[in-house]
Amino acid sequence: MLGQMMQLPLLISSLIVHAERHHGEQLVVSRRVEGDIHRISYRELAARARRVANALQTLGVAPGQRAATLAWNTHRHMELYYGVSGSARVLHTVNPRLHPDQIVYIADHAEDQVMFFDMTFWPLIQAVAGRTKTVKHWVAMTSRAHMPPAEQAAKVPGLLCYEELLEQASDAYAWPVFDENTASSLCYTSGTTGNPKGVLYSHRSTVLHTMAAALPDCLGCGAADAILPVVPMFHVNSWGIVYLAPMTGAKLVLPGPGLDGKSLYELFETERVTISAGVPTVWQGLLAHVEANQLKFSTMRKSAIGGSACPPAMIRKFRDAYGVHVIHAWGMTEMSPIGTAAAFKGQHAELDDEGRLAVMSTQGRAIYGVDMKIVAEDGAELPWDGVASGDLLVRGPWIIDTYFKGEGGDPKVADADGNRWFPTGDVARITPEGYMVITDRSKDVIKSGGEWIGSIDLENIAMAHPAVAMAACIAAHHPKWDERPLLVVMKKPGMEVTRDELIAFYEGKIAKWWTPDDVVFVDAIPLGATGKMQKNKLREQFKAHKLPTA
Ligand code: ADP
Numbered sequence: 204m205l206g207q208m209m210q211l212p213l214l215i216s217s218l219i220v221h222a223e224r225h226h227g228e229q230l231v232v233s234r235r236v237e238g239d240i241h242r243i244s245y246r247e248l249a250a251r252a253r254r255v256a257n258a259l260q261t262l263g264v265a266p267g268q269r270a271a272t273l274a275w276n277t278h279r280h281m282e283l284y285y286g287v288s289g290s291a292r293v294l295h296t297v298n299p300r301l302h303p304d305q306i307v308y309i310a311d312h313a314e315d316q317v318m319f320f321d322m323t324f325w326p327l328i329q330a331v332a333g334r335t336k337t338v339k340h341w342v343a344m345t346s347r348a349h350m351p352p353a354e355q356a357a358k359v360p361g362l363l364c365y366e367e368l369l370e371q372a373s374d375a376y377a378w379p380v381f382d383e384n385t386a387s388s389l390c391y392t393s394g395t396t397g398n399p400k401g402v403l404y405s406h407r408s409t410v411l412h413t414m415a416a417a418l419p420d421c422l423g424c425g426a427a428d429a430i431l432p433v434v435p436m437f438h439v440n441s442w443g444i445v446y447l448a449p450m451t452g453a454k455l456v457l458p459g460p461g462l463d464g465k466s467l468y469e470l471f472e473t474e475r476v477t478i479s480a481g482v483p484t485v486w487q488g489l490l491a492h493v494e495a496n497q498l499k500f501s502t503m504r505k506s507a508i509g510g511s512a513c514p515p516a517m518i519r520k521f522r523d524a525y526g527v528h529v530i531h532a533w534g535m536t537e538m539s540p541i542g543t544a545a546a547f548k549g550q551h552a553e554l555d556d557e558g559r560l561a562v563m564s565t566q567g568r569a570i571y572g573v574d575m576k577i578v579a580e581d582g583a584e585l586p587w588d589g590v591a592s593g594d595l596l597v598r599g600p601w602i603i604d605t606y607f608k609g610e611g612g613d614p615k616v617a618d619a620d621g622n623r624w625f626p627t628g629d630v631a632r633i634t635p636e637g638y639m640v641i642t643d644r645s646k647d648v649i650k651s652g653g654e655w656i657g658s659i660d661l662e663n664i665a666m667a668h669p670a671v672a673m674a675a676c677i678a679a680h681h682p683k684w685d686e687r688p689l690l691v692v693m694k695k696p697g698m699e700v701t702r703d704e705l706i707a708f709y710e711g712k713i714a715k716w717w718t719p720d721d722v723v724f725v726d727a728i729p730l731g732a733t734g735k736m737q738k739n740k741l742r743e744q745f746k747a748h749k750l751p752t753a
Pocket residue numbers: 392393394395508509510511512513531532533534535536537540566627628629641643644733735
């Protein structure tokens with residue numbers, strides 16, 4: 204017997220329609236590329252998104268075709284999020300930090316019909332415009348006054364002005380109703396090795412993920428909040444915040460290109476931001492600015508940190524020095540992206556500060572909708588005892604089934620019951636209370652005498668040293684143990700620390716045999732397009748490093 208409830212598909216347009224009707228006056232505030240601070244209400248933004256839908260029709264972009272963006276977090280990018288997906292086209296957010304060759308590759312692979320870009324990326328557009336196969340229009344997301352000079356513009360055929368395009372389009376448009384499994388947006392994984400692969404989200408997966416992300420134990424956002432995603436809209440849809448704000452009626456504050464500590468802090472304060480989200484490297488810049496200028500956060504109460512492991516020292520500093528609660532979260536492009544978040548359970552109220560910090564430092568519990576397990580090399584499930592570690596597998600309605608255009612075949616693995624799971628490529632342990640701890644990415648694992656050493660634990664300890672700005676732990680060749688940990692350290696400006704001091708710093712904090720065999724100092728640790736340490740580059744750089752223990 205079927206239930207007798209309404210069948211309304213879960214569509215992305217319903218989010219902006221809801222915000223327009225129920226939070227019409229609520230604001231979206233953007234620091235724009237032009238340098239101004241711009242304010243628009245959800246009501247006005249919804250009307251501009253409808254103009255985008257009409258403009259796409261005029262440009263000849265058919266439903267199902269891809270419209271790409273190379274853009275910062277601003278209201279214009281958000282208008283495209285709704286105008287493109289809401290009208291059944293597919294929004295392809297391109298990471299501007301990728302190499303131009305990679306951008307050409309993914310624009311061709313996605314068969315992008317139009318590319319919307321912020322003027323910051325005009326040099327990049329000039330470099331790629333003549334090389335892509337399918338892009339017919341290049342739309343500068345600015346007004347006529349800020350368009351490139353005529354002699355440069357002539358070099359990019361099909362160049363258009365976003366504000367003009369919107370002016371010429373009507374705001375009368377009825378959002379179409381279609382199957383909720385229709386594709387809505389496309390993101391490519393950063394692909395540290397090989398070509399990037401496309402992850403194609405649906406309306407259904409996006410709306411379900413947004414609901415789960417808004418829950419109290421995840422981002423926990425409501426209409427009285429002001430939320431600022433530092434995480435870019437070109438990095439897994441800003442972890443869903445661009446959908447979550449209209450869903451909850453929260454004020455949305457968008458930092459544009461201003462991702463330095465000073466610019467971010469200014470926005471946090473003037474817009475009375477209560478919740479934010481970003482990768483650890485960005486928070487380092489913000490904390491350095493706040494510390495150096497002896498500032499405080501007057502409204503910030505929560506910051507979600509993920510994308511790579513958040514060092515416990517950072518969680519502690521946020522809590523003890525600034526009264527900001529850190530939600531450590533884990534996920535990946537293939538998971539829309541959120542899988543787990545480290546929120547307390549009732550019994551943790553009795554823990555002391557150190558005990559609570561230990562819970563907050565894990566990657567967290569699975570949020571509803573995501574199931575996870577750890578397995579041994581033979582696929583057998585491992586116990587949740589906080590000790591056994593193995594490959595982390597996940598399944599759920601916002602987790603990838605196959606990559607775009609079937610690339611790489613079926614990535615999933617089947618278990619004994621025939622259920623199919625997605626292997627995350629991460630290695631983890633899970634505590635009896637269900638908190639997951641990432642010990643490594645499988646390709647970064649250090650295998651010493653056949654036993655795994657968790658490089659993230661070793662990095663977290665180094666990061667707690669006052670002179671260390673950033674630390675990466677990689678495998679170095681050892682004649683007896685095969686691999687041993689080598690710590691690569693970037694010092695804080697003006698601070699000193701020696702190899703021996705750092706090695707001594709591990710004493711009592713970790714099993715003795717896990718202690719790094721050597722420390723090397725570098726001026727900078729290479730970061731990838733999403734702000735993560737590129738350990739493969741470091742392994743290459745130090746592949747001939749001779750350990751003193753060898
Ligand atoms: P890419 O895989 O292209 O670098 P993603 O943003 O999808 O881009 O990265 C997902 C990976 O980032 C995860 O598989 C995991 O290794 C790492 N990661 C994400 N969040 C955390 C976290 N909180 N702690 C440790 N690692 C994390």
